[in-house]
Amino acid sequence: MGQDKERLGAENERLRSAVKELAVINEILTMVSSTMSEEEISRHIMKKVVVALNAREAAVFTFSDDPDHLQPVTFVRGKRDSSSQVTTKIDIRVAGWVAKHKKPLVINDVAHDPLVGAASTEPSSLKSILAVPLTAKGKLLGVLTAFDSAKPAGFGEDDVRLLAIIGMESAQILENARLYRQEIRLKEIQGELAAARKIQSGLLPTSVPPIEGYEIYAGTMPAKEVGGDFFDFISFSSERLYFSLGDVSGKGLPAALLMATIQAQLRVIVNREFNLPPGDILTELNGVTCQLTTSAQYATMLVGCISVAGGDMTIANGGHVYPLLIRADGTIAEMTESGLIVGKFPQAKYESWTCRLNTGDLLVIASDGIQDAADAQENQYGEEAFSRFLVSHRDLQAEKLYEAVIRDVDQYRGQAEQFDDITLMIIQKK
16 A cells, blocks of 8 residues: 555656646747747846746857857856856856767766866856756757756756756757748848849840941859849940940859949949040950959959950950851961950050951850850860851851750750850841
């Protein structure tokens, strides 16, 4: 009879503990939302830990995402009163130990414990510590710690189990909050990039000013949401047309910002003096760009001018991919005259040179995104294939030829990712 009574008492005590544990978890789950910040969630958890374990205070450390360099990024303490016997050194040692061993730490005699006993030079009445890892999906997110149990013997097995359960549920809540925050930030970034792409596309010309005797078409395909390639046309009459095509180093927003700046400066220079030779334009533009770029930024670009009166085309090249002159009979002239890249050498001077397009000739200007396009095996499309395709399709109208080139490059690349911006301009003498 006595044994049955003891078993019944033990079972009742186990049930009471289980009910207590469930109540604590339920309170945490109902009070905490993943839309809260990690600090807000941690403060709610601390209040429950202090009460549930009858501890003087509790703390939460959350770590950075880098598993090789676990640096605390969030630290929140909850206390039963305004006093604290815990020093920063003790916090760091406890968190470091749990992060290293990834299991609970129980210390019920702090003064004589080798891990934290000598961590503070100040007298302290701190007696006991219980810490558990915060782990979600196998990833260590942080450490949950309780200090100074009200029980004379310190923290027991029931406390370890309860804090471990709280830690497991809290870790999942914190992970959900982190993922929610990332999702919100991703949506913000996507919105910013969409706006940037819309602005950037608005900076590029939607049509080519008409110029007698020529058929011209150009377009660009950014590798990212926004790109560093650009092209432009500037004209004040049907007798004279300036054109440009450039490729800014890098990708994404930094390249797009520099691209927009260079394009704006180019328009300022041309609009100020409409008869400048392309070499003089590029020389002045380079000087301005050198003042605006960092040491890692630069651009390659080509500036040209078509004059109906003279019948010639004048071009200046700032380190850009050589343009190709496809004659009506299918022969190719690679125009190798070029200067330095733009934005790196303030004293650089650029020369203008002239070529003549006869009826049926094509001048093709491209960014390196076409020749450098690669398939899944990283084999590049290359200059030879590009030239061969242009020759075999030279009778197409400029826009149709542009579309055919882009289609051929896409087919060659297959499922491989487009890793660089693609820009192409075709000038066709009727």
